[in-house]
Amino acid sequence: MAGQKKNFPKWLADRARHVESVLDNFLPEETVPPTRLHEAMRYAVLGGGKRVRAALVYAAGEASVVSADSLTSAQGMALDHAASAVEMIHAYSLVHDDLPCMDDDALRRGRPTVHIQFGEAMAMLAGDALQPLAFELLAQMPIAPALIVQATELLARSAGSLGMAGGQAIDCISVGVALTRDQLQIMHSMKTGALLQASILLGGIVAGASSPTRTGLESYARAIGLAFQVADDILDVTSDTATLGKTAGKDIAGNKPTYVSLLGLDGSRELLHALRDEAKAALLPLGITGGRLLDVADFIVQRDR
Amino acid sequence: MAGQKKNFPKWLADRARHVESVLDNFLPEETVPPTRLHEAMRYAVLGGGKRVRAALVYAAGEASVVSADSLTSAQGMALDHAASAVEMIHAYSLVHDDLPCMDDDALRRGRPTVHIQFGEAMAMLAGDALQPLAFELLAQMPIAPALIVQATELLARSAGSLGMAGGQAIDCISVGVALTRDQLQIMHSMKTGALLQASILLGGIVAGASSPTRTGLESYARAIGLAFQVADDILDVTSDTATLGKTAGKDIAGNKPTYVSLLGLDGSRELLHALRDEAKAALLPLGITGGRLLDVADFIVQRDR
Numbered sequence: 257m258a259g260q261k262k263n264f265p266k267w268l269a270d271r272a273r274h275v276e277s278v279l280d281n282f283l284p285e286e287t288v289p290p291t292r293l294h295e296a297m298r299y300a301v302l303g304g305g306k307r308v309r310a311a312l313v314y315a316a317g318e319a320s321v322v323s324a325d326s327l328t329s330a331q332g333m334a335l336d337h338a339a340s341a342v343e344m345i346h347a348y349s350l351v352h353d354d355l356p357c358m359d360d361d362a363l364r365r366g367r368p369t370v371h372i373q374f375g376e377a378m379a380m381l382a383g384d385a386l387q388p389l390a391f392e393l394l395a396q397m398p399i400a401p402a403l404i405v406q407a408t409e410l411l412a413r414s415a416g417s418l419g420m421a422g423g424q425a426i427d428c429i430s431v432g433v434a435l436t437r438d439q440l441q442i443m444h445s446m447k448t449g450a451l452l453q454a455s456i457l458l459g460g461i462v463a464g465a466s467s468p469t470r471t472g473l474e475s476y477a478r479a480i481g482l483a484f485q486v487a488d489d490i491l492d493v494t495s496d497t498a499t500l501g502k503t504a505g506k507d508i509a510g511n512k513p514t515y516v517s518l519l520g521l522d523g524s525r526e527l528l529h530a531l532r533d534e535a536k537a538a539l540l541p542l543g544i545t546g547g548r549l550l551d552v553a554d555f556i557v558q559r560d561r
Numbered sequence: 562m563a564g565q566k567k568n569f570p571k572w573l574a575d576r577a578r579h580v581e582s583v584l585d586n587f588l589p590e591e592t593v594p595p596t597r598l599h600e601a602m603r604y605a606v607l608g609g610g611k612r613v614r615a616a617l618v619y620a621a622g623e624a625s626v627v628s629a630d631s632l633t634s635a636q637g638m639a640l641d642h643a644a645s646a647v648e649m650i651h652a653y654s655l656v657h658d659d660l661p662c663m664d665d666d667a668l669r670r671g672r673p674t675v676h677i678q679f680g681e682a683m684a685m686l687a688g689d690a691l692q693p694l695a696f697e698l699l700a701q702m703p704i705a706p707a708l709i710v711q712a713t714e715l716l717a718r719s720a721g722s723l724g725m726a727g728g729q730a731i732d733c734i735s736v737g738v739a740l741t742r743d744q745l746q747i748m749h750s751m752k753t754g755a756l757l758q759a760s761i762l763l764g765g766i767v768a769g770a771s772s773p774t775r776t777g778l779e780s781y782a783r784a785i786g787l788a789f790q791v792a793d794d795i796l797d798v799t800s801d802t803a804t805l806g807k808t809a810g811k812d813i814a815g816n817k818p819t820y821v822s823l824l825g826l827d828g829s830r831e832l833l834h835a836l837r838d839e840a841k842a843a844l845l846p847l848g849i850t851g852g853r854l855l856d857v858a859d860f861i862v863q864r865d866r
Contacts, residue, residue: 290722378733387692401707421686424686
């Protein structure tokens with residue numbers, strides 16, 4: 257356990273590198289027409305990002321079988337597809353979120369945003385084209401069709417109007433509005449939590465997790481999804497633009513409701529730790545007392561970007 | 562056959578009414594939060610449109626079994642899902658296409674476009690949320706999971722960077738550029754043809770079409786997809802805004818390459834008739850000598866909006 261913990265940053269970096277090369281492979285080449293669109297799609301997805309969602313897919317996949325060794329090679333490939341799919345959905349949402357009609361942000365992962373680099377029309381289309389590519393990748397997973405269908409429905413729901421896109425809409429409408437903690441929690445559970453949760457459950461589905469394991473993963477995922485957002489809100493005020501690779505302090509500047517504005521910095525940190533403990537506790541009934549999912553919970557609390 | 566032809570407008574109107582009520586049922590209610598987003602999604606999808614894509618799903622589904630009666634009730638439900646899915650993808654593409662950073666159009670189906678009515682951010686998010694809803698509907702079809710997976714991959718490809726979104730990107734880049742007939746054909750086969758073709762093949766997949774039937778449907782679909790675009794280009798110059806329900810003459814105003822600008826009006830009409838004959842000929846080996854698919858081919862040549 258102690259050794260595993262020590263190795264977690266290495267595992268995470270290794271998974272990030274791995275999914276980067278997998279994404280590189282799944283994305284259409286820049287030489288394939290329409291070249292400008294494919295350039296924009298690759299720019300949007302590759303070369304950065306923490307790959308937290310991909311890591312969650314792999315961690316949950318590994319946790320859902322007896323040992324990491326018992327993942328079949330087909331399941332391993334399917335995890336690559338699922339990890340790439342969630343990273344593509346995440347990347348598309350960032351591209352659209354950065355557009356002038358939304359957050360109007362010029363910096364992302366330390367580089368000009370996609371619309372700054374390629375123009376607004378191409379940025380919108382790159383996002384539009386990444387979304388079906390994610391579903392195509394799920395459809396091509398080398399596992400039982402019934403599991404693919406479950407994965408597709410899950411990802412679709414998490415990205416839709418009751419998930420990520422819906423949370424984005426509430427966020428848009430809520431600028432300058434004082435939200436209650438419950439309202440803030442609903443917004444974030446949709447905007448950020450839904451895709452994080454889907455990442456965890458996708459790992460379980462691909463690895464053929466049993467129904468009780470899935471239930472445990474769902475509880476873990478709910479707490480982790482919220483913890484991630486609370487950590488994001490804290491970082492927005494405690495970190496700087498260079499470290500974050502995106503504009504720091506933009507929630508305050510945009511007059512957006514956040515956990516920090518609602519609970520203060522100390523209150524937000526308390527909530528973050530409570531959610532980490534809740535996430536870990538959800539894994540106990542599954543007999544998961546070690547492994548990457550626990551490490552992920554700690555990582556989210558400790559991350560600095 | 563003659564009777565069937567006579568009844569085609571009635572059948573088409575009946576299918577359009579039917580899919581309208583199915584879409585109404587599948588779209589989240591306006592009272593469900595986020596209400597503004599759901600209003601925008603419903604506004605984008607409901608209350609208009611020729612529903613040609615939905616009609617193609619049903620027509621191909623009916624053609625792929627021995628008689629319309631032999632579609633099982635599960636297959637009938639699955640066709641509703643598939644028809645709604647393609648209409649949602651089509652509707653999302655129109656919403657994004659009308660945005661200021663794309664075609665900047667204020668009128669669609671005789672009404673203000675979604676961003677005029679709901680603002681740009683909500684229009685973009687409505688489109689973003691319609692896309693996963695389409696894939697969710699496919700995942701929920703009451704047919705064999707292996708067929709759902711095929712349908713999902715097909716729709717995803719047709720909507721992606723090598724299909725609809727890719728065609729849109731080429732269209733953006735080609736404003737004011739003189740395209741060859743081959744380039745124009747590639748652009749349209751992606752922008753408009755891909756989803757029309759997918760509609761036809763989805764009907765076949767859902768109805769369990771045999772491999773030779775699918776091949777025939779593919780040839781039919783290629784010709785029909787192109788015919789539809791040629792007809793659109795002709796209508797852009799021969800019809801008026803009131804009849805079209807969208808801005809007439811906008812291709813010329815936008816300096817966009819069209820079949821009419823390339824081949825002239827007569828040349829375009831000749832091409833249109835040749836494509837109709839090609840589409841019909843592709844059905845002969847399937848033993849389809851009557852039925853809706855032939856009527857659809859005639860309809861596309863004769864439509865006035």
